[in-house]
Amino acid sequence: MLNYVTSYLNSNVTPGQAGNVFWAFVYIMVVFAGISLAVVAMNWLERKALAHMQVRLGPMRVGPHGLLQPIADAIKLLLKEDIIPDRADKAVFWAAPFMVVMAAFTTYIVVPFGPTHAITDMNIGILFMLGVSSLGVLGIVMAGWASNSNYPLMGALRSSAQMISYEVAMGMAVVSAVVMTSLNDKGVGTLSMIGIVQAQQQQGIWFAFKFFPLGFVALGIFAIAMVAETNRAPFDLPEAESELTAGFHTEYSGFRWSLFMLGEYAAMIAVSSVAVTLWLGGWLRPFPNALSGSGWDFVFSLFPGFTFLILAGFAFLGVIRMPKHPYFKAETLGLAGFAGALGLIGLILFIPPVRDRIEDIYWFIAKVAVFMYLYIWYRATFPRYRFDQLMKVGWKVLLPTAIGVLIFTAVLGVTIK
Amino acid sequence: MTADATKYLSHLELGERDETFLDSNELIINMGPQHPATHGVLRVILKLDGEKVLGTECVIGYLHRGVEKIAEHRTYTMFNPYVDRMDYVAAVSNGLGYCEAVEKLLNVQAPPRANYVRVILTELNRIASHQLWLGTHALDIGAMTPLFYTFRDREEILKIFEKYCGARLTTHAFRIGGCLYETYDGFERDVKKFVDFVTPKIDEYEELLTTNRIWVERTKGVGYISAKDCIALGVTGPVLRASGVKWDIRKAQPYANYSEFDFEIPTGQNGDTYDRYLVRLVEMRQSLRIISQAVERIPEGPIMAKVPKVIKPPVGEIYHSIEAPKGELGYFIVSDGSTQPYRIRVRPPSFVNLQALDLMVRGALVADVIAVIGTLDIVLGEVDR
Numbered sequence: 001m002l003n004y005v006t007s008y009l010n011s012n013v014t015p016g017q018a019g020n021v022f023w024a025f026v027y028i029m030v031v032f033a034g035i036s037l038a039v040v041a042m043n044w045l046e047r048k049a050l051a052h053m054q055v056r057l058g059p060m061r062v063g064p065h066g067l068l069q070p071i072a073d074a075i076k077l078l079l080k081e082d083i084i085p086d087r088a089d090k091a092v093f094w095a096a097p098f099m100v101v102m103a104a105f106t107t108y109i110v111v112p113f114g115p116t117h118a119i120t121d122m123n124i125g126i127l128f129m130l131g132v133s134s135l136g137v138l139g140i141v142m143a144g145w146a147s148n149s150n151y152p153l154m155g156a157l158r159s160s161a162q163m164i165s166y167e168v169a170m171g172m173a174v175v176s177a178v179v180m181t182s183l184n185d186k187g188v189g190t191l192s193m194i195g196i197v198q199a200q201q202q203q204g205i206w207f208a209f210k211f212f213p214l215g216f217v218a219l220g221i222f223a224i225a226m227v228a229e230t231n232r233a234p235f236d237l238p239e240a241e242s243e244l245t246a247g248f249h250t251e252y253s254g255f256r257w258s259l260f261m262l263g264e265y266a267a268m269i270a271v272s273s274v275a276v277t278l279w280l281g282g283w284l285r286p287f288p289n290a291l292s293g294s295g296w297d298f299v300f301s302l303f304p305g306f307t308f309l310i311l312a313g314f315a316f317l318g319v320i321r322m323p324k325h326p327y328f329k330a331e332t333l334g335l336a337g338f339a340g341a342l343g344l345i346g347l348i349l350f351i352p353p354v355r356d357r358i359e360d361i362y363w364f365i366a367k368v369a370v371f372m373y374l375y376i377w378y379r380a381t382f383p384r385y386r387f388d389q390l391m392k393v394g395w396k397v398l399l400p401t402a403i404g405v406l407i408f409t410a411v412l413g414v415t416i417k
Numbered sequence: 418m419t420a421d422a423t424k425y426l427s428h429l430e431l432g433e434r435d436e437t438f439l440d441s442n443e444l445i446i447n448m449g450p451q452h453p454a455t456h457g458v459l460r461v462i463l464k465l466d467g468e469k470v471l472g473t474e475c476v477i478g479y480l481h482r483g484v485e486k487i488a489e490h491r492t493y494t495m496f497n498p499y500v501d502r503m504d505y506v507a508a509v510s511n512g513l514g515y516c517e518a519v520e521k522l523l524n525v526q527a528p529p530r531a532n533y534v535r536v537i538l539t540e541l542n543r544i545a546s547h548q549l550w551l552g553t554h555a556l557d558i559g560a561m562t563p564l565f566y567t568f569r570d571r572e573e574i575l576k577i578f579e580k581y582c583g584a585r586l587t588t589h590a591f592r593i594g595g596c597l598y599e600t601y602d603g604f605e606r607d608v609k610k611f612v613d614f615v616t617p618k619i620d621e622y623e624e625l626l627t628t629n630r631i632w633v634e635r636t637k638g639v640g641y642i643s644a645k646d647c648i649a650l651g652v653t654g655p656v657l658r659a660s661g662v663k664w665d666i667r668k669a670q671p672y673a674n675y676s677e678f679d680f681e682i683p684t685g686q687n688g689d690t691y692d693r694y695l696v697r698l699v700e701m702r703q704s705l706r707i708i709s710q711a712v713e714r715i716p717e718g719p720i721m722a723k724v725p726k727v728i729k730p731p732v733g734e735i736y737h738s739i740e741a742p743k744g745e746l747g748y749f750i751v752s753d754g755s756t757q758p759y760r761i762r763v764r765p766p767s768f769v770n771l772q773a774l775d776l777m778v779r780g781a782l783v784a785d786v787i788a789v790i791g792t793l794d795i796v797l798g799e800v801d802r
Contacts (some may be wrong), residue, residue: 053562054561054562054565054566055565055566055569056565150444150446150447151446154444154446154468154783157467233561234559234631236559237784244783245452379561380561381560381562381625382559382560382629382631383555383558383559383560383626383629383631384559384560384631384635385559385631385634385635386634386784386785387468387782387783387784388782389631389634389635
């Protein structure tokens with residue numbers, strides 16, 4: 001057993017690559033639990049951040065500052081009656097949410113949280129990712145069709161059309177990033193997610209800044225397409241609340257409905273991870289060129305600890321600002337405990353061996369978090385596109401731009417080398 | 418549900434059936450009465466070809482309370498609070514229209530001070546109504562945030578109402594012959610403070626929407642209606658003005674003391690949703706102008722004219738209309754000389770404007786139906802009465 005642990009800690013390939021079934025299994029468990037937890041946290045954060053943008057407070061009742069709200073929601077959803085409409089196609093109706101969740105979670109097999117922190121490293125990683133993540137639309141179409149109702153059907157039709165159109169532009173943008181990986185001595189590129197990050201490391205530049213502004217435009221296209229891909233505002237037509245009541249999941253309730261939400265948020269994190277991997281250097285720390293050297297390495301390695309300490313500081317601020325009334329005693333203590341836990345994690349992250357091992361994961365998650373925040377920001381800012389306008393943006397703006405970027409990247413790659 | 422809807426459609430003239438791609442069938446969708454974007458309990462039956470709207474049919478009456486019939490069994494004074502419940506978003510305007518109509522019938526003039534208070538409150542209510550419209554309209558089009566901004570600012574107006582008469586929504590602020598309540602201490606200060614507070618807020622709404630690409634794409638050219646069609650259908654209010662007709666009863670047939678104020682009537686040219694949005698925003702600013710003029714000039718004096726305790730108008734009939742936030746709000750009252758009206762007929766702007774829905778959305782997409790319902794600014798309490 002101990003051998004297993006040490007053998008993993010010393011290896012420099014991913015568990016899947018090493019053929020280590022035990023560690024691969026552990027990783028799958030950890031990633032599954034971690035993503036589920038991230039979805040829960042994202043749920044709370046989205047409601048809070050959105051609320052503060054909209055001059056309101058968001059959840060405040062369950063736990064201090066509504067921290068336990070997602071748990072309360074989960075319990076409520078689990079306890080709700082599970083309704084399958086009488087006229088629905090029961091088997092398909094039953095299977096659809098699982099399809100969505102499965103597609104969203106399977107993509108994490110290739111997401112590299114660090115050079116060795118991935119379930120496996122496939123040599124067709126990005127292809128696998130795109131393929132599996134677009135399976136999610138199948139679940140949505142199944143849900144819309146099986147509900148045997150007009151609104152879900154229209155939502156499903158919109159969803160499938162939207163996903164297919166944006167997949168094209170998305171694929172073109174991805175290819176331009178893949179082309180950039182081949183700009184080495186051998187002239188050989190890679191589709192492996194870890195390989196792509198390593199190529200950015202070798203070339204000493206994140207692909208977002210390569211051939212400026214080409215890489216940046218490609219990232220922009222991907223960032224727009226991925227919002228459409230995950231059916232989020234301003235491209236949330238399939239579940240446009242004001243038009244189609246709830247779109248494809250109108251007939252769903254309780255646990256099945258929450259599975260759709262789980263799938264949606266997991267997919268959001270998944271596509272954000274792809275964007276981070278392809279253009280923003282994955283697990284690499286920022287400014288490796290300008291601020292290089294062991295001194296800067298040390299400074300950057302302190303970031304994870306400080307982040308948690310700052311979060312703990314905010315939580316403590318909340319404790320201080322809590323009303324001094326016996327009614328709030330439990331909440332104040334709870335928040336103090338939460339702050340203490342955050343602070344403790346922060347302190348643990350300063351311990352050198354932990355620090356070194358956690359740094360990659362920290363930078364990866366921090367970059368993904370930026371994208372997640374953008375998702376919330378979009379939702380607060382933009383109105384919703386109409387269906388024909390959505391198609392116009394996809395086919396007439398994003399796709400030509402993506403093809404142009406791809407051609408220029410290829411030409412520049414050949415000429416500059 | 419589908420069978421029910423077809424029953425309704427069977428006697429409708431919804432035009433020739435279009436040749437559709439791949440011979441797909443037309444889809445009949447029942448939107449409402451429980452639907453997040455039908456502003457209450459409007460039911461619209463949509464005939465769709467995919468996303469394209471081939472025709473619509475409005476089914477109303479889910480909020481019918483028989484207000485006009487109730488009037489026949491109440492005295493003139495007793496009926497006054499009922500009118501607040503029609504367009505509950507602009508209750509003050511409803512009250513003003515009713516009180517003025519009965520005053521006209523009685524041949525009574527409200528004292529000047531009462532008129533000033535009435536104008537201030539009515540214009541405040543116009544802003545509140547437009548704010549609520551803007552928030553919900555933006556929410557229908559998918560922009561969540563303006564709703565909360567407008568509600569935050571509308572709250573200040575409601576606070577003034579509450580301080581003035583104790584109620585926030587259905588205010589029952591006016592009485593036949595003037596106002597019941599004298600203004601509270603600091604009324605003028607509150608109103609001035611509100612004007613200073615809300616002016617930059619309107620800029621804030623504009624910042625979020627006016628130049629927002631998606632907003633412009635979603636509203637420009639959507640729900641077009643020509644001035645001719647507007648007049649033919651009797652559509653009034655901002656919808657009519659956005660089509661280029663400069664018709665506002667405050668100017669055309671001044672009531673209360675609107676002729677004393679300096680303000681402009683904004684008009685649009687294109688008659689689309691975007692123009693209606695701009696017209697309403699300018700209207701809010703113009704209302705602020707009226708309010709600041711009124712609050713400066715508000716005279717001293719009685720707030721109530723001399724009206725008999727028992728209101729018994731002479732035999733006759735009267736039609737009086739005012740410019741409510743949604744359009745021309747008219748009251749037709751027939752008096753038989755008793756204490757109760759023989760008949761009251763209300764001309765509700767929402768009901769008349771709603772008739773333009775079918776014309777405006779034919780050939781458009783489902784999402785446009787929502788945008789058009791929003792832009793017509795209907796309140797179902799007023800449509801159904």
